[in-house]
Amino acid sequence: MNTKYIGKWHGRADTPFFKGSAYVDIFDNNGEYGFKVEVQGFDKLPKFTVYNIIEGENSLKGTADINMFGRITAEIEVHFNGDTFTGEIRLPVFGTVQILDGRKVS
Numbered sequence: 001m002n003t004k005y006i007g008k009w010h011g012r013a014d015t016p017f018f019k020g021s022a023y024v025d026i027f028d029n030n031g032e033y034g035f036k037v038e039v040q041g042f043d044k045l046p047k048f049t050v051y052n053i054i055e056g057e058n059s060l061k062g063t064a065d066i067n068m069f070g071r072i073t074a075e076i077e078v079h080f081n082g083d084t085f086t087g088e089i090r091l092p093v094f095g096t097v098q099i100l101d102g103r104k105v106s
Helices: none
Strands: 009-012 019-029 032-039 048-055 058-067 071-081 084-091 095-104
Touching: 009 084, 032 048
Parallel strands: none
Antiparallel strands: 009 019, 009 095, 019 032, 048 058, 058 071, 071 084, 084 095
């Protein structure tokens, strides 16, 4: 596990279904990556599990099962550049959500 990805990150999405920002806290979960997500305007998010995480030199890729309208499986890819990042969440039916203007906040 690469500690350079550990921390709280902020980004924004602009899609036909959602426009706003999200915070993702990436933490050490007993030697594996753990994730806590907060999304602007949502007090309660669907439960999700992230697995099959692959580390690149400056990226994380993984799969997420999201309990929303049944189980949805999404592919996630995030590219880091120091304290900034961009990302994609590929969802069946909804398409690809681009995460823009990402930055580390703590």
